[in-house]
Amino acid sequence: MQEPALVGERLTLSAFTQLSGTLGGYPFVKVVVDRETGLTHFMDSRENLFHVKYIAAHVLHMPPDELERRLDEMNFEVYHREDRRFCLGILALHDRFFSLETVEADTMTGEMLQFFYDEVRKNVDQSVPILLKPANHLQESHVAKIPKDTLPRILSYELFSTNEFVPLNPGTAEGRLRLFHTDEDYQNSQLAWHDIIVMAKVPDDIPRLTGVVNAEHTTPLSHTNVLASGWGIPNAIQLGALEDLAHLNGRWVRYTVDPDRTKIGIEPIERPHTEEPSWLSTRITMDEPNLKDDRIASLEDLRWRDSTSYGTKAANLGELNEVAKNGSTRWLGFYRIPRPPRENLLPYLKALLGTEDLDQGARNLFQQHIRIPRGIALPFSLHQRFLEANPRIQQAIGKLKFALELDARQTDAQCVELQHLIRTAKFPDALIREIDAAIIKDLAGVGTFVVRSSSNAEDLAGFSAAGIYESVTHVSDARGILSGIKEVWASLVNTRSTKLRKEAGISLDDAYMGVIIQEQVPATSGGVMVTTNPLNRKDFRNVYINVATEVTDVVEGEAQPSQYLFNTVEGGGRTVALGQSDADDKAKDQLQRLAIAGRLLQSHFSPDYTFGQPVDIEWAADSDHVHLLQLRPYA
Structure with a gap:
């Protein structure tokens, strides 16, 4: 029978291989240092899921039912007690070194981290260096006070930047491999649905594809990667992919992204006989639009139900306003469900909110720290009135519908012509007066506006549409607002959105566009948060937050933002990737509050009672508040 651990013996590379599991593409073993006995345990990580269960069964010889009764007490003993008996961690093998880290919730002091490192160092093959990897911002601050030659270390973002393989969306697909070294090569290509595209950073204007490979690091929250997740296609970062896969360019392959592997899988195959993708036969479910509501x-x-008149974004912003102002009967849902090994999450939320009264604590969080910018919403019916008032636009719409039905090559040209007509058409005077009156009523005093899209053909199951419609920022006057409205309306028929909807089976007759005119808040930073860990979907604790001086740096993927994981159970965060600079302590506290607010909103917006559907929130922050700009489901 396989022993559950190597105890009191030096861990050789051979023993490591026999005991190791795989985590994030790297082989690892779990480590327990028993300060009372002086023994180090290297667990068989293929068999033992949790440190605490191993300690209870094999060190303390505690019956399972007793462990279940004392689980919270045990977790406190091993992760938070200053005079703890056990130090727990993970030893992972990288290319030329081991990294040693605790679990993210661990509050080890600097002295304890040094002890833990020294004990593991003397019990592991001396030929391989070991670097301590602080598991959270608190540990980073402790380690910063210790000389590097005494405690060798590597920070999370330093390790992430060297990761040759990052599985962004697991899966397997068969298709034709297409490599592009320049944007010009990509723009001049003809891509098909069965293509698997490989680029340094895959741009966000991709058509519906079969797979994506980024050969350089990018944020999981770029529009490209969000689309790939929504489409359910395999997607990964593989450094050096352009060189390594050059000999397969144009070949048919089976492409696999598996988090338990150390790199992507590419296997040449014969061309499949499939004539069309399976998703063509999958119908996208859409609610019947309401074109009778002409109220700005x-x-x-607005509330949830108003999405049929004003679009999903506008309805969600209305719902956000309601939650921020009056609270929610649903927002504790996520924390009411046991999520092993945590059987009761409510005490953790009490600690995070700093109160026994959870509902009041949540209200205080939103009232003191969260803001929703003021705005108005134009319904679908106003868009229809504008289009119907112009005969030339009506003729162009008819031509585009005919071209789409025939799948004609003229489709792109028809889209360009129709967009031009919408942008240059004269606004009916009555419509101008209605919009002007609504802005005066609800947005008087605003100096800078943003004009956002809010369609019914987005944020749908199987069709996220991230980034395919336009928003216009930094608008300062009435002329700019009217121009921005037409720009948003025109984006409903841009070449890319038209193609993607057609591929998804959404008719042009069924697609409508609402418009949001919103106060553009001054901000020192902004970004995107998803209330999950996109690099590990089984991780129920963490939310993923990207931060940049410009929100567009995150979603467009052009610049690398700072990327963080913030724990919404035990609290604390860690820096996954560093952009221009790391956030200071005050900003990290603000991001922690944003993470908790995001988890509460996930519960409120959940379509079911598992409260497990993550949300994608775009935000901007000043020194005092976080402003929530939009919310959508995250695939």
Whole structure:
């Protein structure tokens, strides 16, 4: 029978291989240092899921039912007690060194981290260096006070930047491999649905594809990667992929992204006989639009149900206003469900909110720290009135519909012509007066506006549409607002959105566009948060937050933002990737509050009662508040 651990003996590379599991593409073993006995345990990580269960069964000889009763007490003993008996961690093998880290919730002091490192160092093959990897920002601050030659270390973002393989969206697909070294090569290509595209950074204007490979690091929250997740296609970062896969360019392959592997899988195959993708036969479910509602509404007056008149973004912003102002009967849902090994999450939320009264604590969080910018929403019916008032636009719409039905090559040209007509058409005077009156009523005093899209053909199951419609920022006057509205309306028929909807089976007759006119808040930073860990979907603790001086740096993927994981159970965060600079302590506290607010909103917006559907939130922050700009489901 396989022993559950190597105890009191030096861990050789051979023993490591026999005991190791795989985590994030790297082989690892779990480590327990028993300060009372002086023994180090290297667990068989293929068999033992949790450190605490191993300690209870093989060190303390505690019956399972007793462990279940004392689980919270045991977790405190091993992760938070200053005079703890056990030090727990993970030893992972990288290319030329081991990294040693604790679990992210661990509050080890600097002295304890030094002890833990020294004990593991003397019990592991001396030919391989060991670097301590602080598991959270608190540990980073402790380690910073210790000389590097005494405690060798590597920070999370330093390790992430060297990761040759990052599985962004697991899966397997068969298709034709297409490599592009320059944007010009890509723009001049003809891509098909069965293509698997490989580029340094895959751009966000990709058509519906079969697979994506980024050959350089990128954020999981770029529009490209969000689309790939929504489409359910395999997607990964593989450094050096352009060189390593050059001999297969144009070949048919089976492409696999598996988090338990150390690199992507590419296997040459014969061309499949499939004539069309399976998703063509999958119908996208859409609610019947309401074109009778012609009221320009304040965002504060909208709710979920208004998405059929004003679009998903506008309705969600209205719902956000309601939650921020009056709270929610649903927002504790995520924390009411046992999530092993945590059987009761409510005490953790009490600690995070700093109060026994969870509902009041959540209200205080939103009232003191969260803001929703003021705005108004134009319904679908106003868009229809504008289009119907112009005969030339009506003729162009008819031509585009005919071209789409025939799958004609003229489709792109028809889209360009129709967009031009919409942008240059004259606004009916009555419509101008309605918009002007609504802005005066609800947005008087605003100096800078953003004009956002809010369609019914986005944020749908199987069709996220991230980034395919336009928003116009830094608008300062009435002329700019009217121009921005037409730009948003025109984006409903841009070449890319038209193609993607057609591929998804969404008719042009079924697609409508609402518009949000919103106060553009001054901000020192901004970004995107998803209330999950996109690099490990089984991780129920963490949310993923990207931060940049410009929100567009995150979603467009052009610049590398700072990327963080923040724990919404035990608290604390860690820096996954560093952009221009790391956030200071005050900003990290603000991001922790944003993470908790995001988890509460995930519960409120959950379509079911598992409260497990993550949300994608775009945000901007000043020194005092976080402003929530939009919310959508995250695939």
